[in-house]
Amino acid sequence: MNEDIHALSGAYAVDALDEVERARFESHLAGCSACRAEVESLVAAASELSVLTEVTPPASLRAKVLAEISTVRPLPPLAAPHHGPTDEDVTSTPAAPVQAPAATSATGTRVEQADDLTERRRSRSARGLARGWRVVVAAATVAVLAIGGFTVWRQIDKDPQQALADQVLAAPDATRYGQRLAGGATATIVRSNSLHKAVIVTSGMSQPPAGKVFQLWLQDATGHMTSAGLMPGGGDQVVVLSGDASHSKGAGITVEPAGGSDQPTSNPIAYVAFA
Known part of the structure; x- marks a missing residue:
């Protein structure tokens, strides 16, 4: 057996x-x-x-990981243990070689035993390798x-806006600008000049007041604010800012009446300068 x-x-x-x-x-x-x-x-x-069963992750999980991955410091590589010979190994007197038993030419018994032992060892080695x-x-x-x-x-998401957000977040020239908001919330804007787009990633934002919305803005070189769309609400969001963000000098969020405004009507609750 x-x-x-x-x-x-x-x-x-x-x-x-x-x-x-x-x-x-x-x-x-x-x-x-x-x-x-x-x-x-x-x-x-x-x-x-x-x-x-399948469990659907929160919509912001992938974007949040991509936004925060640059803040994680990688561990250094582990040094391989040294197995080289020690001074004691080098200077110690080598043991005398073991003499193989002399073959008996008259009967050939010892030669046959050695051959049989070698064959059994090879067989055990092959079986051990096969088992492994x-x-x-x-x-x-x-x-x-x-x-x-x-x-x-x-998460299977075929929304073109989400696909565009993923492209911006993963773009080689993506630049991240972060800001902490009131109540411990955070907002990170990721801009890709090659794609001419910016994405805002929020975490822990409170909901806007009743009858109000969060509106996004892009600021040009002259200081003029252009609407970049509305945010769906508070909480964790990943939203592509509308408009060309490649030449903008900053982006902000304001609280506006339902439906949004042509120009900001309140001080920004967040403003990130692209510098």
């Missing part, structure tokens, strides 16, 4: 054994309660994966099963 027969429970659970191995393992399984319990738990786990690959294959199969069972947590 294979001394590593217990290690085949994972491969058996995902049907990764050949016919001979399956027959041997099932024979072993009849008398091994530990393997039976492990196989049952693996099969149960695999069946549970297929009934998981089977374990790898079984682990990969379980991983594929898990991925297939899960419905990936994702």
Whole structure:
């Protein structure tokens, strides 16, 4: 019986054994309660994966990650441990080589024993390598099963404005300008001159007063404010500012009457200079 027969429970659970191995393992399984319990738990786990349901993430998750990723400092690479020879290894006296037993030409017994020992070692090594690959294959199969069972947590958004926002946020020349608002809210404006667009990413904003809206503005080089659209509300938002932002000197948010205004009627609750 294979001394590593217990290690085949994972491969058996995902049907990764050949016919001979399956027959041997099932024979072993009849008398091994530990393997039976492990196989049952693996099969149960695999069946549970297929009934998981989809969870939709908040609309601002992707933009928030992209906006904040530049603030995360990467960890330095780990230094590889040194396994070189030490001074003691270099200066120590080497051990005398082990002499192989002399062959007996009269009977050839020792030569045959050595050949048989070598062959058995090669056979064990080959079986060990095959078992190692089977374990790898079984682990990969379980991983594929898990991925297939899960419905990936994702947001499918075909809105052209959202697609444009993603392009601006991921643009190579994207520049970020952030500001903290009252009550701990934050507003980050990301501008791409190559795309001539800017995107505002807000987090934790309160809702506008009743009968009011948040309106976005772009300021040109002369100081004139041009409407860049309305925000849907407070909370976490990702909104593309309308108009060409590549030549603007700044952007702001004001509180305006419902429907918006031609020009700001209140002091901005946020203003970000593009400098």
